[in-house]
Amino acid sequence: MSQTASPPATHRVIDIPDIGGPEALILKRQPTPAPGAGEVLIEVHGAGVNRADVMQRLGTYPMPDNAPTVPGLEVAGVVAACGPGVKRWKPGDRVCALVVGGGYAEYCVAPEVQCLPVPDHLTLIEAAGLPEVVFTVWITIFEQARLTSGDTLLVHGGASGVGSMAIQVATNCGASVIATAGSDERCAFARDLGADLAINYKTTDFVEAVRRHTQGEGVDIVLDLVGGPYAKRNIACLKMGGRLCYVSLQDGLEASFDLLHLLLNRLTVTGANLRRRSVEEKGRLARDIEQRIWPLVRWGRVKPIIDRTFTLEEAAEAHRALESGLIAGKAILTPRME
Structure with missing residues (x-):
């Protein structure tokens, strides 16, 4: 595994141990994940808040078997470490990624094929509103x-x-x-x-x-x-x-x-459903998107629309805002402020 400075042994996450209202979102510490073969560990600077996260919290979303209880389907940040076999990315690269879960956290593991490069003109918080x-x-x-x-x-x-x-x-x-x-x-x-x-x-x-x-x-x-x-x-x-x-x-x-x-x-x-697709299928989608849609993002013709940002501690407030129809565009959690 290649990396820069070692990630901490533990990190902060938002977990959903039991279904319920926004108060079911619990801030806790758990061991920092390690990237496996073909995966990267991302130091998360922004995590998108999506309707699927609300449905997961309510227990009404058909969860994939491999999804963690930590919600969050999209992140942007800096590659902190690379697992065996990773070819495209290296520690320090700015990426945004589609993930099966785990985005409401300070660190998140993503398959390298589901990562896309963050255009230079975008902040990592802005880029977190793109993948999903x-x-x-x-x-x-x-x-x-x-x-x-x-x-x-x-x-x-x-x-x-x-x-x-x-x-x-x-x-x-x-x-x-x-x-x-x-x-x-x-x-x-x-x-x-x-x-x-x-x-x-x-x-x-x-x-x-x-x-x-x-x-x-x-x-x-x-x-x-x-x-x-x-x-x-x-x-x-x-x-x-x-x-x-x-x-x-x-x-x-x-x-x-x-x-x-x-x-x-x-x-x-x-x-169409996205979350239950295989890594291979999502990798194919990422390649197609990078070829067909990412140029529009790089040229500034398509941009993430970020309405509000919330800290990890404010995850419940972010869910309340989304459920109340108060968000136009995207809401983003910010484990670290840029």
């Missing part, structure tokens, strides 16, 4: 929904982490974007990111607004983070040959819609 949303956007609107230049994309939750990234990436790839959000302020946020139309779903029927905006034609793709309650209306928004892609089911697991309408209009209903 970029990977998610890639597998949904590109791999599953096959977005191409000229498509029209409807994004639900346009002010969320995934939504804010989807708007930026899609518009930079030549698509037109319509977004929904739960307030006029969050709609303005989505428009500032590049959405052509932002609909306050609390005051406006988004189906009517979409049909009007597209002159009755509908959209090519719907990216849905809501779940069952939106199914019929999502289907109604799609044009001939349209694709509906689910990435989260926050408000319901069951859906009902007219199958004849789906058949006659040649619609596709699909979905």
Whole structure:
């Protein structure tokens, strides 16, 4: 194992020993992990807070067998040590990484193939807001929904982490974007990111607004983070040959819609999950993202949107803010302040 200064024997983490409310997030010390073959140990400067972390805390997330009880799916920091066989990274490199868990910590182990280089113009705290949303956007609107230049994309939750990234990436790839959000302020946020139309779903029927905006034609793709309650209306928004892609089911697991309408209009209903994929599959995704999306990040055309930062001690406050809809973009935990 190659390393610079030895990592400490123990480090601080946020653990979830039992399911419950935000108070279930417990700050504790545990042994600092050592990287195995093909892995790097990252000194964490920023860890993204995601809806999946909240669902893990509540006990409603289908956890992979190898996931730790320490939450956190994305980190950015400095490589502290490299396990046997690591070829690309060396101690001192700035990286951000997608991880299966363990990000709410001062140190986190990540497979080297799931790491990406942090562009020079970004801080490590900013970079911590990239991996989960970029990977998610890639597998949904590109791999599953096959977005191409000229498509029209409807994004639900346009002010969320995934939504804010989807708007930026899609518009930079030549698509037109319509977004929904739960307030006029969050709609303005989505428009500032590049959405052509932002609909306050609390005051406006988004189906009517979409049909009007597209002159009755509908959209090519719907990216849905809501779940069952939106199914019929999502289907109604799609044009001939349209694709509906689910990435989260926050408000319901069951859906009902007219199958004849789906058949006659040649619609596709699909979905994507990231966390349960193998290291090899995530490595392939990382390579594709570095080739196709990372140049947009390096050029500053796509950027992480960081709303608020919280210390490890404030992890419960971060969860409360996310659950209350107070975060536009991403919330980041900062085990170390840059």
